[in-house]
Amino acid sequence: MKISYSWLQDYVDIDMLGVGVEEVARALTMVGLAVEGIEEVGPDTVFDLDVTTNRPDCLSHLGVARELAAQFRLRLNKPEMTALPTVEAQERLPIEIAIEEPGLCPRYAGRVLTDVRIEESPDWLKARLEAVGQRPINNIVDVTNFVLFGLGHPLHAFDYQKLNGRKIVVRRARLGERITTLDEVKRELTPEMLMICDAQVPVAVAGVMGGADSEIGEGSTTILLESAFFQPATVRSTARSLGLSTEASYRFERRADPMMPVQALNYACRLICEMTGARCVSEVVDENPAPYAPRPFTLRLSRIKQVMGVDVSAGNVADILSGLGFAPEVQGEEAVEVCIPSFRGDVDVEDDLVEEVARHVGYDKIPTRYPAPTTIGHFTAEEPHDRRIISTLVGLGFYEAMNLSFTIPAKEERFLTQVSAMIPISNPLTEMDTHLRTMLAPGLVESLRQNLNFGNRNVRLFELGPVFFPGESENFTDHREVRHLALAATGEAFGSHWNHSAGEFDFFHLKGVVERLLAGMGATAEFEQLSDSAYLHPGVAASIRLGGETIGVIGELHPRVAEAYKFTTRVLIAEFSLESLYAAPLAEPEYQRLVRFPAVERDLSFLLDREMPFSTITSAVQALRVQGLKDFRLIDLYYGQNLPQGKISLTVRFTFEDPTGTLTQNEVSERYSQVVEALKLQFAIEPR
Amino acid sequence: MQGVSSLDELTAVRDKYLSRQRGVLALEMRKLGSLPSAERPAAGQLLNRLKGVVTEELERFQEELKSSANAVRLKTEFLDVSLPGFPYPEGKIHPIRRVWREMEEIFVRMGFSVETGPQIESDYYNFEALNIPKGHPARDDQDTLYISDNLVLRTHTSPVQIRTMEGKEPPIRIIAPGRVYRRDAVDATHSPMFHQIEGLVVDEGITMADLKGSLEAFFQQLFSPDTKIRMRPSYFPFVEPGAEVDVSCIFCSGKGCRVCKGSGWIEILGAGMVHPKVFSMVGYDPEKYTGFAWGMGIDRIAILKYQVEDLRLFFENDIRFLSQF
Incomplete structure (x- = not known):
């Protein structure tokens, strides 16, 4: 909202303070009318004010002047707003006003003026409007705008001659009715819309914009000036459905002043008559079926103290509220009785009055105090899990990514054999964010692609974030938000150095990351061959299982998908749900006494059928529960030409130890043979 | 000790004379029993002294060998410390x-x-x-x-x-x-x-x-x-x-x-x-x-x-x- 410094001077003598423009701007900011810019316009200075939606009264120079008057304890000089006399009876022109929808239009006032000369406005008026960024049009339109920006009340001038039946009817639009508004747009009307009509057709969209057919122009000599009060909600919905926002609708939507219609009308009539020699040829017709009744209210001084934390004297409270138009009366030591002015529809509860006092005492006068500690702070139950995952991954060389929660079904389709149900957004802003994601992988793969485009070659990313599932109910009442973790990597494996080479990041690198991650959370997952994932290579993919439940997948991006994203390097990807991992608090470490006697290692090399998953060997060894077998691991794997068809060669290392003493060669051999014999029996391994 | 130039060779020499099982000195010690009882103490003392001398000599020689080996290592091993260190991959939180x-x-x-x-x-x-x-x-x-x-x-x-x-x-x-x-x-x-x-x-x-x-x-x-x-x-x-x-x-x-x-x-x-x-x-x-x-x-x-x-x-x-x- 642009506010002219000179215009303000019409209503409050701020120059008298001698504080300068900067100080006035600061004062406005500190009472809640943030000055976001100060601009010199000719000899004038113009403030750009940010007026919050609850203060439509400050969408005018008078309203802003009132704030300054209250702040600096100055007099508010309102313009003369009494009615001019009407001409003699024989010269009068008839006008009839009928409100059919008093709920939507509680008040409608109008007056007919004649001998109006439509011409250019005088310089002072043009300067006022230009200062606030308004283009002067003609003296009548300019007066209505002057009143709008001066007093905050929207007016409209009709060409009286163009009104059928010399009549105004405030009613809803009828089915099929149309109007061409002043902006030359033909608009279809619906019965929800409130219209200003003449005896036959709509002539204006109530509170929004006038109609072109009744517009005043050069030939107009008799006009009807309209000054009404419309319910905010009706103006709002009409403006929205028509996609039309005007200075008038902006104010009516936020609630105009119900006491202002007649005053604004009188002021406008005075200006027009003064400027053009026009004469008032009707009485002020004021249809006001349910007059606004000012509301009395009590403000307790104790409440001010309770909320603000400072004492404000009754006298000070009264001065502030009086300056703001609340007509306060001090009631003893405890309270102030006020009357809420008609232009302050925002004041609704006692604390609203506390704010009025606080604003004008100044928020900067409120002391600083730290509240006494009554609580002990804690993080969420998930925080330790989050932290452990993130620190592990960061330590292993992954960057944390964040993608938006939105997606489109087409993006997920590539990653799914069967398109799962998704939650749609009913009013998406663009075609790219129509649904909520059900998986992180597509976003992360895209981020990987982007990185390659940016010239980054070795990229390891993870994302820890929510995905959304619709549930069974049609209106999504049983939807679920689930925390997922996804990892994606491509390029060189961990570190490429002039002295070492770790090769390409592959499946086992990523598997190792997932294993480390889960181990850090006290979990051990099983990896089960997965050949039917839509987005993973059928030979290089596994499902990740935890306690019998599949929580996600890991593998190499399917060549088909990789091609769609134009990857030329292998892309490894994993995604799993964190729900079950987060279900319990992280376990405390369990200390095991260290064995003080040396451990003994025995290696075993053997041939095994290629088809046999290594995990079956591990399980079999574990199932034997060999006493003192502390560790069992694969240290070498070979498949190639020197081996019989369909065989691979494995070397595993067994580590034995005994907490009670050093194991003898015999004891070790006995235990070692126990394992070897069992493996021979179960898997027909051939020791080499 | 002539011709001994590595720790391995030195170990062979040590084993030859000092091995508890087959060392020359151990074998001689075992023969003590067959001497007349009057000669045993003197012979025993002699052998122990000899063991002491040999042990001392071997240790001295071992120190010499180690320091010359170190000297060689120190001479031959040289790094350009300005070469980049191993680039452990970096990760960051968002x-x-x-x-x-x-x-x-x-x-x-x-x-x-x-x-x-x-x-x-x-x-x-x-x-x-x-x-x-x-x-x-x-x-x-x-x-x-x-x-x-x-x-x-x-x-x-x-x-x-x-x-x-x-x-x-x-x-x-x-x-x-x-x-x-x-x-x-x-x-x-x-x-x-x-x-x-x-x-x-x-x-x-x-x-x-x-x-x-x-x-x-x-x-x-x-x-x-x-x-x-x-x-x-x-x-x-x-x-x-x-x-x-x-x-x-x-x-x-x-x-x-x-x-x-x-x-x-x-x-x-x-x-x-x-x-x-x-x-x-x-x-x-x-x-x-x-x-x-x-x-x-x-x-x-x-x-x-x-x-x-x-x-x-x-x-x-x-x-x-x-x-x-």
Whole structure:
């Protein structure tokens, strides 16, 4: 909202303070009318004010002047707003006003003026409007705008001659009715819309914009000036459905002043008559079926103290509220009785009055105090899990990514054999964010692609974030938000150095990351061959299982998908749900006494059928529960030409130890043979 | 010892003479038994002395060998220490997570607990219970993404206030961080998704002075101990009185610079005293309890702190960007 410094001077003598423009701007900011810019316009200075939606009264120079008057304890000089006399009876022109929808239009006032000369406005008026960024049009339109920006009340001038039946009817639009508004747009009307009509057709969209057919122009000599009060909600919905926002609708939507219609009308009539020699040829017709009744209210001084934390004297409270138009009366030591002015529809509860006092005492006068500690702070139950995952991954060389929660079904389709149900957004802003994601992988793969485009070659990313599932109910009442973790990597494996080479990041690198991650959370997952994932290579993919439940997948991006994203390097990807991992608090470490006697290692090399998953060997060894077998691991794997068809060669290392003493060669051999014999029996391994 | 030039060869010599099983000296010792008893002590002494001499000589020689071997190592092994070290791969937490954590940690130290709530939120919690009834202009201000008539993508984390107050009695001191959504087109300063931290303190005797003090204590820890805050009136439907809070510019300490556009202040969050209607909705007595709440953007703080010129960078996941935090 642009506010002219000179215009303000019409209503409050701020120059008298001698504080300068900067100080006035600061004062406005500190009472809640943030000055976001100060601009010199000719000899004038113009403030750009940010007026919050609850203060439509400050969408005018008078309203802003009132704030300054209250702040600096100055007099508010309102313009003369009494009615001019009407001409003699024989010269009068008839006008009839009928409100059919008093709920939507509680008040409608109008007056007919004649001998109006439509011409250019005088310089002072043009300067006022230009200062606030308004283009002067003609003296009548300019007066209505002057009143709008001066007093905050929207007016409209009709060409009286163009009104059928010399009549105004405030009613809803009828089915099929149309109007061409002043902006030359033909608009279809619906019965929800409130219209200003003449005896036959709509002539204006109530509170929004006038109609072109009744517009005043050069030939107009008799006009009807309209000054009404419309319910905010009706103006709002009409403006929205028509996609039309005007200075008038902006104010009516936020609630105009119900006491202002007649005053604004009188002021406008005075200006027009003064400027053009026009004469008032009707009485002020004021249809006001349910007059606004000012509301009395009590403000307790104790409440001010309770909320603000400072004492404000009754006298000070009264001065502030009086300056703001609340007509306060001090009631003893405890309270102030006020009357809420008609232009302050925002004041609704006692604390609203506390704010009025606080604003004008100044928020900067409120002391600083730290509240006494009554609580002990804690993080969420998930925080330790989050932290452990993130620190592990960061330590292993992954960057944390964040993608938006939105997606489109087409993006997920590539990653799914069967398109799962998704939650749609009913009013998406663009075609790219129509649904909520059900998986992180597509976003992360895209981020990987982007990185390659940016010239980054070795990229390891993870994302820890929510995905959304619709549930069974049609209106999504049983939807679920689930925390997922996804990892994606491509390029060189961990570190490429002039002295070492770790090769390409592959499946086992990523598997190792997932294993480390889960181990850090006290979990051990099983990896089960997965050949039917839509987005993973059928030979290089596994499902990740935890306690019998599949929580996600890991593998190499399917060549088909990789091609769609134009990857030329292998892309490894994993995604799993964190729900079950987060279900319990992280376990405390369990200390095991260290064995003080040396451990003994025995290696075993053997041939095994290629088809046999290594995990079956591990399980079999574990199932034997060999006493003192502390560790069992694969240290070498070979498949190639020197081996019989369909065989691979494995070397595993067994580590034995005994907490009670050093194991003898015999004891070790006995235990070692126990394992070897069992493996021979179960898997027909051939020791080499 | 002639010709012995390595530790292995030395070991062979040692074994030859000193091995307990087959060493020359051990064998001689075993023969002692066959000597007449009168000669045994003298012979035994002689052998022990000999053992001592041999042992000593071997040890001396071993030291010599080791030091010459070291000398060779020291001579031949040489590295250009200016060559790069092994590039263990770098990982970083996301800058938003970094700032988010920093903020959380400060608040937890100040006695605030971290609470969370759903991102798909009901109209009631997102609007109604926060004194934003249907048709309220504030519903326009924060253009909302709807899932259904009754479900929205939460436009702020303020619903967590309501959920928390419904669940327990004061004293309450919480923060609610998380993703929030608006129907905003993506540009340098807008994103349809961003992050917010909402705060709420409710107790008997809580005033605007406590709001000021708490936020000042927070920002002094987040930015620097001389950070000042300024409150000025503003409007949010769920607080009354409402305030906009500015911090003294962290780049010029309030003197005025490019970042603060010369004003010395940076607008940073919205706050206020909890609206009595909000208290009534959750069944608190507004005469007994007072409280304050605020909401601030994590992304905005990150942008400010690191002077990132474009919000979109946070969601592009370019590692050239991520590696800087």
